[in-house]
Amino acid sequence: MSELSTKHLLGIKHITKDDINLIFETADKFKEVINRPIKKVPSLRDVTVANLFFENSTRTRISFELAEKRLSADTVNFSASSSSVKKGETLLDTVNNILSMKVDMIVIRHPAPGAPLYLSRHIDANIINAGDGTHEHPTQALLDAFSIREKYENLEGRKICIFGDIQHSRVALSNILCLTKLGAEVTVCGPPTLIPKYIGSLGVRVEYDVKKALNWCDVANVLRIQLERQDIKYIPSIREYTNYFGINKALLDSLDKEVLIMHPGPINRGVELSSDVADSDHSIILNQVENGVAIRMAILYLLASKNKVSSI
Amino acid sequence: MENGRVILSGKRFLLTIDRLCHQIIENHGAFSNSCIIGVQPRGVRFADRIHKRLIEITGSDKIDFGVLDVTFYRDDFRRRDTPLSAQKTEINFLVEDRNVLLIDDVLYSGRTIRAALDALQHYGRPQKVELVTLVDRRFNRHLPIQADYLGISVDAVDEALVKVEWKEYEEVDRILFFPKSKSSQ
Numbered sequence: 477m478s479e480l481s482t483k484h485l486l487g488i489k490h491i492t493k494d495d496i497n498l499i500f501e502t503a504d505k506f507k508e509v510i511n512r513p514i515k516k517v518p519s520l521r522d523v524t525v526a527n528l529f530f531e532n533s534t535r536t537r538i539s540f541e542l543a544e545k546r547l548s549a550d551t552v553n554f555s556a557s558s559s560s561v562k563k564g565e566t567l568l569d570t571v572n573n574i575l576s577m578k579v580d581m582i583v584i585r586h587p588a589p590g591a592p593l594y595l596s597r598h599i600d601a602n603i604i605n606a607g608d609g610t611h612e613h614p615t616q617a618l619l620d621a622f623s624i625r626e627k628y629e630n631l632e633g634r635k636i637c638i639f640g641d642i643q644h645s646r647v648a649l650s651n652i653l654c655l656t657k658l659g660a661e662v663t664v665c666g667p668p669t670l671i672p673k674y675i676g677s678l679g680v681r682v683e684y685d686v687k688k689a690l691n692w693c694d695v696a697n698v699l700r701i702q703l704e705r706q707d708i709k710y711i712p713s714i715r716e717y718t719n720y721f722g723i724n725k726a727l728l729d730s731l732d733k734e735v736l737i738m739h740p741g742p743i744n745r746g747v748e749l750s751s752d753v754a755d756s757d758h759s760i761i762l763n764q765v766e767n768g769v770a771i772r773m774a775i776l777y778l779l780a781s782k783n784k785v786s787s788i
Numbered sequence: 789m790e791n792g793r794v795i796l797s798g799k800r801f802l803l804t805i806d807r808l809c810h811q812i813i814e815n816h817g818a819f820s821n822s823c824i825i826g827v828q829p830r831g832v833r834f835a836d837r838i839h840k841r842l843i844e845i846t847g848s849d850k851i852d853f854g855v856l857d858v859t860f861y862r863d864d865f866r867r868r869d870t871p872l873s874a875q876k877t878e879i880n881f882l883v884e885d886r887n888v889l890l891i892d893d894v895l896y897s898g899r900t901i902r903a904a905l906d907a908l909q910h911y912g913r914p915q916k917v918e919l920v921t922l923v924d925r926r927f928n929r930h931l932p933i934q935a936d937y938l939g940i941s942v943d944a945v946d947e948a949l950v951k952v953e954w955k956e957y958e959e960v961d962r963i964l965f966f967p968k969s970k971s972s973q
Contacts, residue, residue: 478873498873505857505874513882514910517860547860777860781871 480778484596484603487612488653496657500622502774503767510546510769520549523780525581526574529606530556530567533585535741535765536606536615540583543772549780552579567591568598575601580783581776584608602779610644616740617650619771621658623764624695627736632659637689639721640699640748643670643710647699647740652678665689666721669710670701686721690728690735697738698723698748714747724750728758738764792951796940797962804939808920809841811937812889821915822887823852827904828859828875831892833954834922838891854879856890858903877907884912889937893952895921898933923950923963 480495488496509517525544529537537553544551554574556562561570571582581602584592589611596603607613621631628634636655642648642664655662656679663681664671671682683689690696701717711717728735737749737759745751754761796804816822819842826835832855839853859874890904901919908914922939928946942950942965949966 478871502874505859505876508877509860512910513912516910518906519860519865522866778871781866783866785866 480782483779483782484592484605485614485775485779486592486596486603486605488614488617488650488657489612491614493657496618496621496654499618499771499774499778500625502778503622503770506546506773506777507767507770509773510766516546516548518548519777520544520547520780522785523547523580524550524552524578525583525776526552526554526579527606528554528571528574528582528584528586530561530584530586530591531607533606535768536585536613539765539768540604540606540615540772543769543776546769547773547776549581549776552577567595571595571599575599581779602783604775604779607646609646610649611646612650612653613646613740614650614654615768615772615775616647617654618775619764619768620647620651620697620738620740621654622771623738623760623767624660624736626763626767627760628694631655634660634695635663635693636660636695636697637663637665637683637693638697638699639665639686639689639723641670641701641710642666642675642699643672644702645699651697652680656680663689663692667711667717686723687727687730690723690731691733693735695736695738696723697740699740700742700744700748718747722746722748722750723753725752725756728753734758736760740764792964792966795942795950795963795965797960801961801963804922805837805841806845808922808937808939809838809845812838812842812920813846815918816887816889818846819848819851821885822889823854823881823883824889824891825854825856825879825883825904825908827890827892827900828855828857828877830894830952833957834893834920834952835891836956837954838889838920852881854881856904856907858900858907861903861906863899863903879911882912883908883914885915886912888914888917889920890917891920893921894923894925894950895919895933895935896925896928896950898929898931901933902931922952925950 481492482490527540583604583606585606587609589609591608592603592605605614625631638648638651652662663683665683739761743749743754824835824839826832842851855878857875857877859872918936920937921935924935924938924941925944926941927943947968951964953960953962955961
């Protein structure tokens with residue numbers, strides 16, 4: 477099999493285990509490409525990609541843009557803050573206007589869950605979800621799983637714990653779906669107010685004690701507290717959260733095993749992770765960022781190949 | 789696919805490989821500034837055999853050897869029915885100012901070699917690139933590309949398929965010719 481089963485990447489929910497493995501195998505090749513003296517291949521030279529960011533982003537946006545440029549695609553960037561969205565244009569109108577300028581692929585980040593799915597029902601271009609509200613962030617989950625696979629080869633039976641604000645995190649949902657599809661065991665750990673009530677139905681365990689969770693897992697994926705998505709107080713204070721759920725060196729040293737530390741960024745240093753942990757040898761945070769470009773190149777390449785030139 | 793005709797095998801096959809090696813040695817001597825690069829996927833098998841035989845003949849202990857995948861450089865991306873999957877590229881040296889022997893088993897349209905020349909540029913600017921092929925389908929070329937070292941020539945129509953099999957993979961060294969195959973390579 478050398479083709480994705482879908483035309484869009486809307487979420488991990490919509491792709492199969494075979495798709496995920498194909499993306500990983502292709503990303504392996506692109507990782508070699510981005511470590512060459514000349515990091516560019518001409519595959520997408522006749523493809524134009526629009527990056528539509530209706531929400532702030534540093535890593536994902538730069539990562540997508542680099543991935544597109546290293547595949548020789550033409551790119552246009554758009555951010556909601558400096559656009560006609562402010563004048564009252566609807567999402568579909570904005571996108572249709574951009575598409576009439578002959579754009580082949582859309583990378584979209586939007587605060588509304590389901591925005592990429594909605595677009596996919598109305599337009600022809602390939603759509604890549606770069607994060608939709610509190611719903612999914614598939615490329616992040618793929619690069620996280622890819623980074624774990626780099627360390628452990630096989631994810632089957634691997635124990636992974638996701639710490640933090642599970643309720644508001646699209647990274648958590650995509651990670652849970654991706655890791656369980658690959659056969660890993662997943663636990664979530666955080667304050668009870670920030671863990672969705674029926675999360676067990678996704679096939680994950682829930683743990684409220686950080687030390688117990690760390691003792692169980694091989695990999696700790698630590699998430700940020702998303703204060704910007706919280707309209708009510710879910711935790712008494714940041715300081716209390718750090719005391720009960722923050723991961724620091726003393727805590728890791730008290731375990732009788734080594735745990736791989738991951739974080740999708742941006743890190744709030746001293747809140748969910750202490751600086752000495754974030755910068756330690758156990759942390760693969762910067763590997764994740766590097767792998768992000770390779771994973772996004774693989775996704776762009778595989779989705780572009782679904783669009784035959786003759787059918788355009 | 790059953791009615792394949794053997795056009796080269798056995799002793800003659802080995803003689804052809806040996807002849808190619810000697811021709812290469814004639815021009816590259818001790819391989820001090822030369823390197824071998826096999827084109828993925830099937831060119832690598834041929835390159836591997838040439839590499840081993842060159843080491844045996846010259847007694848040299850080290851001839852730089854790399855494998856190059858050209859999938860991302862092909863000009864038929866988004867034009868094929870099923871996309872090609874990429875293979876590994878492994879070139880642990882720079883080709884800057886070196887003499888490169890590019891090796892592929894069958895030279896057909898010339899498009900793979902065009903892509904390979906493109907891909908090769910990303911590892912430096914070679915002094916010289918030469919092409920070694922085992923089979924030249926000389927009437928099927930789409931681009932002005934010719935082999936510098938050549939095993940045998942085959943005159944065939946576009947519908948035909950030429951396939952090289954290797955002892956290491958298919959248990960026998962031989963070149964097969966299929967007069968009518970819809971997917972010619």
